[in-house]
Amino acid sequence: MKRLRLAVTYLILAVASFLSVFPLYWMIAASTNNSTDVLAGKLTFSTNLLANVTKLFAQQDVGRAFANSVFYSVILCALSLAVCSIAGYGFEIFHDKIKDCLMSVLLLAMMVPFAATLIPLFRMFTAVGLQSTWLAYVLPTLSTPFLIMLFRQSARSFPTEIVDAARIDGLNEFVIFVRVFVPTMKSTYAAATTVTFMNAWNSYLWPKVIMMSDKSQTMPMLVANLSSGFSIDYGVLMLGVLICSLPTGILFLILQKNFANGVVGAVKG
Amino acid sequence: MAKPTASLHKKQSMIGWAFLMPATLLIVAMNFIPMLQALILSFQSGIGNNLNWSGISNYIRLAGDSTFRTALINNFVYLIIQVPIMLILAIILAVLLNSKDLKLKGLWRTAIFLPCCTALVSYSIIFKTLFAYDGYINTILLNLGLLHERVNWLGNTSTAKIILILALIWRWTGYNMVFFLAGLQNIDESLYEAAKIDGAGPVKRFFTITMPLLRPTLLLTTIMSINGTLQLFDESVNLTAGGPANSTLTMSHYIYKAMFEYNPQFGYAAAMSYVIFILVAVLSFIQMKVGDKR
Incomplete structure (x- = not known):
């Protein structure tokens, strides 16, 4: 009975894993094939990768789009983590009634759908001429209640004696945050990095609206353009999709252990 | 003795505010203010930035x-x-x-x-x-x-x-x-x-x-x-x-x-x-x- 149950478990997990991984495998295989073979259903790797790379880079400014995406996402991620972690720490360590109340108000922002703020944000940024700049990409999603809450939760588990001891040593509050809190909260920072970077990189609706110049195009925008043409080269298209998925995929594989731990922290709260 | 602790508390509270202010201001500017503007905008109509008050006409149009x-x-x-x-x-x-x-x-x-x-x-x-x-x-x-x-x-x-x-x-x-x-x-x-x-x-x-x-x-x-x-x-x-x-x-x-x-x-x-x-x-x-x- 027990053995049967375990066998069924393995079977279900194998099917689920296969279904999850197959489209990704197919994408990678397709990026090494020519368009005809992709459509014919070829599932093995081929030698057309270099030809696809040449074609893709000739058709589109992939280098610039990739560099843009990296630049915007890294800045957004770094600033977001800095601003939200210090806020989360502040909300917890210096908490009083007014600050707790403010925190619950900020949490309401989680319910605001992006479509609702899209129009005023668009008008706001174009009115001051910030369209197509990194500031426009970064500012709307820089501070999120989710991240603040995550760091507030982790500050809660941070022993106050350490803070008090550091104060007696004469360290000022900012130094305590940077030198004592940040280094001990590595796994929370790793989880936050994973989520924030993925959201920043994958962001599509807002960049589609505000990054109007060709120079400011991002990877998701480029890939979307590739797929909307009339005669689509599927090998080239899948290569574009693959390049667009690489950074988030690699980041996740590196940080996945921390990600799971960080989520545990968030769920506990 | 009461006075210095009170002022220490006050000082710490102020530092706390300084810590959480950037994030708070950004959420207010990027979420709450746009929310209000969207509400106001929803009672106006027109094309592009050429807008006039139109009461609930947008909502009536939406219903149909x-x-x-x-x-x-x-x-x-x-x-x-x-x-x-x-x-x-x-x-x-x-x-x-x-x-x-x-x-x-x-x-x-x-x-x-x-x-x-x-x-x-x-x-x-x-x-x-x-x-x-x-x-x-x-x-x-x-x-x-x-x-x-x-x-x-x-x-x-x-x-x-x-x-x-x-x-x-x-x-x-x-x-x-x-x-x-x-x-x-x-x-x-x-x-x-x-x-x-x-x-x-x-x-x-x-x-x-x-x-x-x-x-x-x-x-x-x-x-x-x-x-x-x-x-x-x-x-x-x-x-x-x-x-x-x-x-x-x-x-x-x-x-x-x-x-x-x-x-x-x-x-x-x-x-x-x-x-x-x-x-x-x-x-x-x-x-x-x-x-x-x-």
């Missing part, structure tokens, strides 16, 4: 807009069909992954979570290509003899919806599973031992121990999923372009169209966005109430 109704219904179809299937799958997978004598846990978990690494645009395009008329799925089904002729999956109103739902389930099940796994790991193993001694079978243990203790996680994932489903955009744009005949068009996609594809009608688009906001708020509120009570 059949495309908006279609988009609203589409969103709810996704919500009602996709969210439960996805969450049930996520719970089942999490419970299986949590079994004690399972080997290769990390491998299974990574494989099932992997779809979440793809950009929303990317996976939309992968599914679009897989299910294209001359795409892989048709080819393989023909070769296996399961189909007699190619099916126009994305060109048919009902199958296009199904493909979009399948794509969503593929992309998000692993993501939700990670939350359930985290929730399961917080449950004390001794509870199960005690239940076993009392003679409770695995099914009974699942419904009397696992499910009640997973309720906070379930609440969190449900709210996130409802929120996400009501805001669907990338998939509608890139997988099906809203078609055929608006059968997969979502509310966010329609708002985008009203803003940028037709004559820019900011007021009308703002009124639509408020409908989404109210729906999200009401549904989250109901969820929290229901989640609290039980």
Whole structure:
């Protein structure tokens, strides 16, 4: 009975894993094939990768789009983590009634759908001429209640004696945050990095609206353009999709252990 | 002695404010103020930035807009069909992954979570290509003899919806599973031992121990999923372009169209966005109430 149950478990997990991984495998295989073979259903790797790379880079400014995406996402991620972690720490360590109340108000922002703020944000940024700049990409999603809450939760588990001891040593509050809190909260920072970077990189609706110049195009925008043409080269298209998925995929594989731990922290709260 | 501590407290409180101010101001400027502006905008009409007060005319127009109704219904179809299937799958997978004598846990978990690494645009395009008329799925089904002729999956109103739902389930099940796994790991193993001694079978243990203790996680994932489903955009744009005949068009996609594809009608688009906001708020509120009570 027990053995049967375990066998069924393995079977279900194998099917689920296969279904999850197959489209990704197919994408990678397709990026090494020519368009005809992709459509014919070829599932093995081929030698057309270099030809696809040449074609893709000739058709589109992939280098610039990739560099843009990296630049915007890294800045957004770094600033977001800095601003939200210090806020989360502040909300917890210096908490009083007014600050707790403010925190619950900020949490309401989680319910605001992006479509609702899209129009005023668009008008706001174009009115001051910030369209197509990194500031426009970064500012709307820089501070999120989710991240603040995550760091507030982790500050809660941070022993106050350490803070008090550091104060007696004469360290000022900012130094305590940077030198004592940040280094001990590595796994929370790793989880936050994973989520924030993925959201920043994958962001599509807002960049589609505000990054109007060709120079400011991002990877998701480029890939979307590739797929909307009339005669689509599927090998080239899948290569574009693959390049667009690489950074988030690699980041996740590196940080996945921390990600799971960080989520545990968030769920506990 | 009272005075210095009081001033120390005050000083610390001020430092606290300095710490949380940048994040707070940004949320106010990027969420709350735009929310208010959208509300004001929804009572104005005109083309582009040429706006006049028009009372509730946008909302009246909305009530008679059949495309908006279609988009609203589409969103709810996704919500009602996709969210439960996805969450049930996520719970089942999490419970299986949590079994004690399972080997290769990390491998299974990574494989099932992997779809979440793809950009929303990317996976939309992968599914679009897989299910294209001359795409892989048709080819393989023909070769296996399961189909007699190619099916126009994305060109048919009902199958296009199904493909979009399948794509969503593929992309998000692993993501939700990670939350359930985290929730399961917080449950004390001794509870199960005690239940076993009392003679409770695995099914009974699942419904009397696992499910009640997973309720906070379930609440969190449900709210996130409802929120996400009501805001669907990338998939509608890139997988099906809203078609055929608006059968997969979502509310966010329609708002985008009203803003940028037709004559820019900011007021009308703002009124639509408020409908989404109210729906999200009401549904989250109901969820929290229901989640609290039980």
